Amino acid sequence: MSAFPDKLEHCWHPVAYASELEDDGPYSATLLDVPVVLWRDDAGRLVAMRDVCIHRGTALSLGWLADGCIVCPYHGWRYQPDGACADIPQTENPRIPSKARVDTFQCVERYGLVWVALGDPPYPLPEIPELEDGAWRMVDTGPFPWKADASRQVENFTDFGHFPWVHPGLLGDVDRPLVPDHSVDTRGHVLHYSVVRPEAPNTEDFPVFANEDVARPERISHYELHLPYTIVLRLGWAGAKGMVYFFASQPVSADRCVGYCVIGRNYDLEQPDSVLQSFEDTIFNQDQRIVESQRPEQVPFDLADELHLKFDAVAVAYRRAMQAEGLAYDHYMGVVYDETPG
Numbered sequence: 001m002s003a004f005p006d007k008l009e010h011c012w013h014p015v016a017y018a019s020e021l022e023d024d025g026p027y028s029a030t031l032l033d034v035p036v037v038l039w040r041d042d043a044g045r046l047v048a049m050r051d052v053c054i055h056r057g058t059a060l061s062l063g064w065l066a067d068g069c070i071v072c073p074y075h076g077w078r079y080q081p082d083g084a085c086a087d088i089p090q091t092e093n094p095r096i097p098s099k100a101r102v103d104t105f106q107c108v109e110r111y112g113l114v115w116v117a118l119g120d121p122p123y124p125l126p127e128i129p130e131l132e133d134g135a136w137r138m139v140d141t142g143p144f145p146w147k148a149d150a151s152r153q154v155e156n157f158t159d160f161g162h163f164p165w166v167h168p169g170l171l172g173d174v175d176r177p178l179v180p181d182h183s184v185d186t187r188g189h190v191l192h193y194s195v196v197r198p199e200a201p202n203t204e205d206f207p208v209f210a211n212e213d214v215a216r217p218e219r220i221s222h223y224e225l226h227l228p229y230t231i232v233l234r235l236g237w238a239g240a241k242g243m244v245y246f247f248a249s250q251p252v253s254a255d256r257c258v259g260y261c262v263i264g265r266n267y268d269l270e271q272p273d274s275v276l277q278s279f280e281d282t283i284f285n286q287d288q289r290i291v292e293s294q295r296p297e298q299v300p301f302d303l304a305d306e307l308h309l310k311f312d313a314v315a316v317a318y319r320r321a322m323q324a325e326g327l328a329y330d331h332y333m334g335v336v337y338d339e340t341p342g
């Protein structure tokens with residue numbers, strides 16, 4: 001039995017950048033310990049299936065595509081996009097047993113990412129008009145595979161207290177470590193919060209933010225944290241220039257995740273993508289060693305397990321909301337918390 005809550009499995013999760021799927025496949029991915037094979041049918045439609053042949057359990061992703069089907073590499077059984085087996089070469093009997101099929105999963109491409117839901121998704125994908133507006137330029141950064149649970153990677157992305165310490169001179173200013181007051185408005189599965197916080201001036205290596213002429217810049221950040229593992233961050237500097245950070249973490253297993261960070265900007269449209277990409281490589285590398293050291297590997301959703309101070313309001317709200325929505329799990333106990341602490 002899976003250690004993950006059903007509802008967590010049913011959510012949309014990213015499994016790849018669409019640009020990583022260079023041809024029709026097959027490609028393999030893992031979501032919450034479930035092996036998934038991705039491929040395109042004859043109409044170019046993306047198909048997601050359990051990456052396990054019903055015959056002897058071979059990974060279909062090791063096979064190949066033929067006549068709009070995926071072919072198992074072991075004995076050549078062919079599976080249609082709907083998961084039904086269409087051909088068993090070892091027998092002349094034309095009747096295919098009804099059990100000869102593999103599970104299929106919902107799969108969509110949006111915001112340059114491939115999303116899979118292992119069940120009926122309880123929440124829609126976030127709406128981010130900027131990322132579908134031709135006036136904004138989108139840059140894919142990462143992906144960032146970490147030895148940590150997706151909850152840790154998401155929490156780190158939105159942690160305000162660490163910027164001066166982990167990213168001095170890039171995202172934070174060590175002379176201004178105070179976290180500004182902020183409050184979290186939790187509406188269903190989405191946490192809304194905003195901060196105006198100190199940031200470091202642009203560096204020569206990474207001129208990526210629109211704060212050029214200010215000695216002690218501040219950035220205005222509006223966050224939407226969409227449970228379980230997706231963040232929409234809109235940031236600006238009081239002018240017309242704006243950025244959108246769209247971050248989503250793929251829960252590979254209880255101690256593995258992959259982060260995808262799509263960045264949209266309405267300025268510096270000519271800047272090569274490599275500038276933002278290497279900036280984020282630097283930032284995510286600085287975070288990775290910290291987060292991979294955290295124990296337990298998953299965010300402990302029981303508030304009593306850690307020490308929370310006032311500036312940890314987002315972390316507290318995230319734990320409460322994950323429990324209230326039935327998305328929290330305790331990997332070590334294999335138990336889903338069903339009570340929200342007071």
Ligand code: FES
Pocket residue numbers: 053054055056057058072073074075076077
């Ligand atoms: S294991 Fe797939 S056809 Fe035999």
Ligand SMILES: [Fe+2]
Pocket residue numbers: 156157162166167283287
């Ligand atoms: Fe960070």
